[in-house]
Amino acid sequence: MDIKVNVREAPGDCYVVDLSGEIDVYTSPKVKDAIGDLIDRGVYHLIINLEKVRYIDSTGLGVLIGGLKRVREHGGSVNLVCTNPQIKKIFDITGLVKIFGIFDSEDAAMKALV
Amino acid sequence: MNQAVEHAIPELVELRIPSRPEWVALARLAAATVANRLSLSLEEIEDVKLAVAEACTAVIQHEGHGEFIQLTCEALSGALRVRVHDSGRHGVPADGQRMDFDEARIAGLGIFLIRTLMDEVSYDVHPQLGTDLLMVKRAGRPD
Numbered sequence: 323m324d325i326k327v328n329v330r331e332a333p334g335d336c337y338v339v340d341l342s343g344e345i346d347v348y349t350s351p352k353v354k355d356a357i358g359d360l361i362d363r364g365v366y367h368l369i370i371n372l373e374k375v376r377y378i379d380s381t382g383l384g385v386l387i388g389g390l391k392r393v394r395e396h397g398g399s400v401n402l403v404c405t406n407p408q409i410k411k412i413f414d415i416t417g418l419v420k421i422f423g424i425f426d427s428e429d430a431a432m433k434a435l436v
Numbered sequence: 437m438n439q440a441v442e443h444a445i446p447e448l449v450e451l452r453i454p455s456r457p458e459w460v461a462l463a464r465l466a467a468a469t470v471a472n473r474l475s476l477s478l479e480e481i482e483d484v485k486l487a488v489a490e491a492c493t494a495v496i497q498h499e500g501h502g503e504f505i506q507l508t509c510e511a512l513s514g515a516l517r518v519r520v521h522d523s524g525r526h527g528v529p530a531d532g533q534r535m536d537f538d539e540a541r542i543a544g545l546g547i548f549l550i551r552t553l554m555d556e557v558s559y560d561v562h563p564q565l566g567t568d569l570l571m572v573k574r575a576g577r578p579d
Contacts, residue, residue, distance in 0.1 A: 347493040348457035379489050380545035408482045415552050416545055 325349035326374075327356045336367040336435055338428065342374035345382030353382065357389040366398025369431045378409055383418060390422065399423070401431040447473065447511035453492075455501050455522070463507050463520075464489040470509040471516050475575040483553035484516060484573050490546040491520040491569045500524050502566055515555075515574040523566035 325343040332338045337360055345353055360368065370386065372378070390400045401423040404410055413419050425431040451466045453459035467488040471481045488507065495501045502523035510517040551557050556572035 344461065346457070346489060347460055347496060377485070379486055379493065380549060381493060383545055408479065411479075412486070412549070416548065 325352055327352055329356055329360065332369065332432060334367065334435070335365070336369060336432065337365045338369045338371055340371045340374070344377040345375060345385070346377065346379045347381045350381040350385045354385045354388065357385065358392075361389065361392050366393040366396040367435050368393060368398070368400045369428060369435070370400060370402050371428060371431075372402055372404040372406070372409060375404075375406065375409060378412060383412070383416065386422070387418070399435055401425060401434055403428050403431050449509045451507040451509075452504050453507070455496050455503060455505050455524075457493075457496060459505075460489050460492045460496070463492050463505065466507060467509050467516075467518055470511055471573070474511055474516055475514060476516065476573065477576065480573055480576060484518065487550045487553045487571055487573070488518060488520065490550050491518075491571070494546050494569075495520065495522040495524070495567075498522075498524070512572075515572055518571045518573070520569040520571075521566060525563060525566065 325341060325345055328340040328342075330338050330340070339356060339360070341353060343349065357368065357370075368389065370389075386400065386402070393400055402413075403425055404413070405426050410424065413422065413424060423431065423434050425434060447470070449466060449470050451463060453463055464485040468481050468485045471484045476484070492505055492507075495505050504523065506519075506521040506523070508519040508521070550569075550571065553573075554571040555574045556570070558570045560568040560570065562568075
């Protein structure tokens with residue numbers, strides 16, 4: 323089990339973080355590092371693509387929340403791309419749907435960035 | 437196979453993993469495999485996976501946890517009972533007392549998810565023997 327992280331520049335001051343695999347207590351530090359590195363470089367508008375994520379737990383949610391808190395300190399935003407029903411359910415029952423913008427496509431997430 | 441004989445034998449799977457992050461995936465996959473033998477829906481199996489992982493993660497992240505986590509999955513009639521045992525000794529209340537889920541120990545999103553996703557959740561704390569998290573997931577609806 324592993325997580326693959328790919329970071330790519332998108333139009334504007336935005337970066338996309340593509341995640342693939344499972345995000346749990348073992349793999350979430352890798353995601354945290356990738357997001358933290360971007361923020362340290364002054365990237366405050368992020369799209370995190372969860373389309374290829376099969377599983378996420380509270381440690382993964384914690385990493386996303388931590389990233390969102392950091393970018394918001396700089397007027398930034400984090401939008402998520404997710405269509406997996408089980409993962410959307412987790413965002414739903416934890417109330418995180420009210421905190422993150424969650425979109426069905428990268429295009430939609432891009433257009434909605436602040 | 438004779439159905440009556442098959443159901444007369446309890447299906448119980450035990451797994452002992454080191455209390456380290458890299459082993460949590462094995463625990464949740466083991467629980468999912470047992471859940472898959474029951475009439476749980478795919479969504480319910482995913483719920484079990486997440487709850488077991490949250491329980492193991494809570495143990496690992498808690499200071500003073502034991503060296504191993506013991507996972508016991510028992511296939512009941514139309515339900516899965518899971519026990520997550522941590523042999524670590526913690527500062528706990530009354531000896532052998534059965535109590536509600538220990539929110540002080542498994543805080544935040546993890547405990548919320550476990551409580552939301554599982555049908556029954558309870559906690560046994562034994563100062564000398566460690567801590568048991570007991571969870572039941574019942575088969576609800578077919579996919």
